[in-house]
Amino acid sequence: MAAEDIFDRDGVRLPIKIDSTSNGEYEPIPISKRNKEGNKLALDWATTNAKRKGQTRRDFLISSCGAASTLLAINHANAYYGKTGGFFDIKGESALETDYANAQVGGGEFIFDVQGHYVNPQGDWLSRIPPDARPYAGMQKARCAAGGEGDRGYLNCLSESEFIKDIFLDSDTDIMVLSFVPSTRETEPVTIEDADKTRQIVAELDGSKRLMIHGRVNPNQDGDLEAMDELAENWNISAFKTYTQYGPGGIGYFLHDDPGVAMIERAQRLGVRNICIHKGLPFGPRSYEHSQSSDVGVVAKMFPDMNFLIYHSSYVSTNEEVEFAAGAGKDGIDTLIQSLVDNDIAPNSNVYAELGSTWRLLMQKPNDAAHALGKLLTYCGEDNVLWGTDSIWYGSPQDQIQAFRTFQISEEYQERFGYPAMTQRIREKIFGKNAAGPYGIDQEEIRRLTSTDFVSQEKLAYQENPQPSFLTYGPKTKREFLNLLKWGG
Numbered sequence: 333m334a335a336e337d338i339f340d341r342d343g344v345r346l347p348i349k350i351d352s353t354s355n356g357e358y359e360p361i362p363i364s365k366r367n368k369e370g371n372k373l374a375l376d377w378a379t380t381n382a383k384r385k386g387q388t389r390r391d392f393l394i395s396s397c398g399a400a401s402t403l404l405a406i407n408h409a410n411a412y413y414g415k416t417g418g419f420f421d422i423k424g425e426s427a428l429e430t431d432y433a434n435a436q437v438g439g440g441e442f443i444f445d446v447q448g449h450y451v452n453p454q455g456d457w458l459s460r461i462p463p464d465a466r467p468y469a470g471m472q473k474a475r476c477a478a479g480g481e482g483d484r485g486y487l488n489c490l491s492e493s494e495f496i497k498d499i500f501l502d503s504d505t506d507i508m509v510l511s512f513v514p515s516t517r518e519t520e521p522v523t524i525e526d527a528d529k530t531r532q533i534v535a536e537l538d539g540s541k542r543l544m545i546h547g548r549v550n551p552n553q554d555g556d557l558e559a560m561d562e563l564a565e566n567w568n569i570s571a572f573k574t575y576t577q578y579g580p581g582g583i584g585y586f587l588h589d590d591p592g593v594a595m596i597e598r599a600q601r602l603g604v605r606n607i608c609i610h611k612g613l614p615f616g617p618r619s620y621e622h623s624q625s626s627d628v629g630v631v632a633k634m635f636p637d638m639n640f641l642i643y644h645s646s647y648v649s650t651n652e653e654v655e656f657a658a659g660a661g662k663d664g665i666d667t668l669i670q671s672l673v674d675n676d677i678a679p680n681s682n683v684y685a686e687l688g689s690t691w692r693l694l695m696q697k698p699n700d701a702a703h704a705l706g707k708l709l710t711y712c713g714e715d716n717v718l719w720g721t722d723s724i725w726y727g728s729p730q731d732q733i734q735a736f737r738t739f740q741i742s743e744e745y746q747e748r749f750g751y752p753a754m755t756q757r758i759r760e761k762i763f764g765k766n767a768a769g770p771y772g773i774d775q776e777e778i779r780r781l782t783s784t785d786f787v788s789q790e791k792l793a794y795q796e797n798p799q800p801s802f803l804t805y806g807p808k809t810k811r812e813f814l815n816l817l818k819w820g821g
Contacts, residue, residue, distance in 0.1 A: 343382070343389030345802035346374050348402040348731045350696055353804040355449075355689050355725040356816045358613050360808050361649055367696050370409030374402040381427050394800055396433035399734045400426035403437070410698050418702035421740040437734040439504070442764035442775050445729060446608075447643060447688035447720035448499060448508040468816065474805075490805060495724050500542065500787045502800045503723075503730035506764065507778060509544045509771070511573055511608070511643075542787055544771065546573040546608060551591035553579060557598060564602040570771050571606030571641065572599050577615055577623040584622030587631040587640075596635055606639045606770050612646040612664055613689060623648075625668035629675030632683045639770040641718065642668060645685040645708055649693050653703035655749050656711070665704055669711045679713030684770065687762070688720030695735050702741040706751025714758050718767045725806035736763075 350367050352360040363371075381401050382392035392398045403420040404427055410416065426433040466484070468474050474486040488494075499505050547563030549556045549572045563569050574595065577584040585591050587609065599607060614623035625646040632640050648664035656669050668685070677683055685708045694701035708717050719736075721729035740754050752758065768775050807813040 340393075340802060341388075341390050343378065343391075343393050344375070345393070346371060346378070346402050347393050347399045347800070347802055348374070348406065348695075348735060349727060349802060349804055350406065351804060352808045353726055353806045354808070354813060355613075355722045355806050356813070357610075357615060357689075358649060359810055359813050360806075361693075363696060366409055366413045366415065367406075369412075370406040373409055374405035377401050377405050377427065384428060393802075394798060395430070396437050397427055397430055399437045399731070400433040403735065403738060415698045416742055417699035417745045418705075418739060418741050419698055420735060420738040422738050436738055439737050441504070441737075441760050442768075442779065443503075443505050443507075443733065444719060444764035444767040444771070444773065445499070445505050445508040445721050445723070446641070446686055446718050446767050446771070447511050447722050448495070449511060449722065449724060466815075468805075490724070496787075498724050498728040498801075501791050501794045502728040502798070504733055505729060507542050507544065507773065509546060509570060511546045544570040546571050547604075548573050549595060550574055550578055551595035552583075552585045557591070557594055560595070560598050560602060564599075564604050569604065571608045572604055573608040573610075573643075575610045576627070577610070577619050579619070582618040584619040586622060586627040588627050588634070592627070592631065593634075596631060596638060600635065600638060605637065606641055608641040608643055608686075610643050611668065612644040612648050614648060624663065626671050628668055628683060629671035629673075629677050632672075632677050632681065633675045636682060639682050639684065641684045641686055641770065643686045643688055643720065644690050645687060645704070645712075645717075647690040647693070647704065653694075653697075653700035653707075655703065656707050665707060669707060672711055679711060680715040681713070683712060684716045684718050684766070685712040686718040686720045688722040689726075691736060692722065692726050692732055695732065701739065702745045702751065703749070705739075705754070706741055706745065706749060709752050709758065710750065714752065714761055715766055715769075717762045719763050725804070727802065727804040728800060730800070731802075733763075 350363060350371055352362050354360040378389055378393055378398060378401055381397065382389045385392060385397070400422050403422050404424065407420050407422065410419065422436055423432055426436050468490055469486060474489050499508055545567065547560065547567065547569035549560055551557050551574070560572065572595070576587060576592070579585060587596070596607060611625045611628070612623060614620050625642060628640055628642060646665050646668040651664045653665065656666055658670070658673060660666070672683060690704070694704055721732050723729040726732070737759065741751050745751055746753055765775065767773070807816050
């Protein structure tokens, strides 16, 4: 693919990416008519506003005004369809006035993304699939200019170098935790060795902790419990990551089952206090109950000295988010809240709700977003909601950052449901301050380290001529999703 296709010199890609892209853990969801019309309106407004500013459409779209104009168009489409429970709080002047736009979509928050991914294009996992298999090949990002020669050269488009560009150069992210996908040790697209290598690349100077890593464990899988010792002792992991819906024969487990308790006790003995658990975003009907969060409050009460970080906040994308009703929580986020209530886990205790993929999906649904964030802030607590993006599957997380900076719960929803307003203080907590505690990060120390490290220097130079792709990585269709499951998942 030619460079101009990657850099979108014609300006046809919007900086706020509202599309059907999945992280590969759920089947892509076609976007609504409302979102399609919002995207069309955003491109029309970008054409008009670019002319007013004497810019090409591409130059306009990569600017802060371009992001603001796109969010305004999305607001307009949402309001037309009566979806006003939440909105992007953007002044109209921001579409044309750079200072206004910078003040609204820009910011200097400490941003700690607790969930990121990439693919090792030379990993051992490739030797364990048929030689003619082409994992990830159907994804748009796999046709980038970085693609090398050979049948699988396209995997370079999904590598650690692209990951570093998208996360640290094209977004305001300060720190990221590199996580893992559900797999066996033999089929991991990124191994613990790969993750550590990438961490070392990112941390070349001053011992910077810009990139931290998880250790993957599924305690119902042979050998995983025993492997926890090596992960903790040899790889300086920040947490263990598990998938309760995943296991032999497609059968998962509950955290309070014997394998789950054994995993938590072992982590406790090893001095790793963070257990990150994929909840919600179910893989399918098999073992669906294990994707739900009825077990979270039970183990949080059993192990008050451990932190339970609920990745995706137990969100189920096919559910409509509504006000929580005690005793009625049967699915998704409400099962998490019900479990906390049933086990007397107070807000701001040892259960954290993470927003990876969840916020990306909620960006398309302003009413649902208002309910979801309002409930999590109320029941998990404003100190216990964590920023995560699941990138690079969704491309650079900058659009998620810009959308979250401006999102507001409507006054109507605040009054009707008792939800808090999205203040700058709350946003700063969610963006980074909340994760600093469980992950043992001194924010001031990190700011000192990252102010002079090579990533900062690279970013400063890059900003002279930024080239964000506005591309997503994950599957957008059922066909692409099934191919990912077959070869890459």
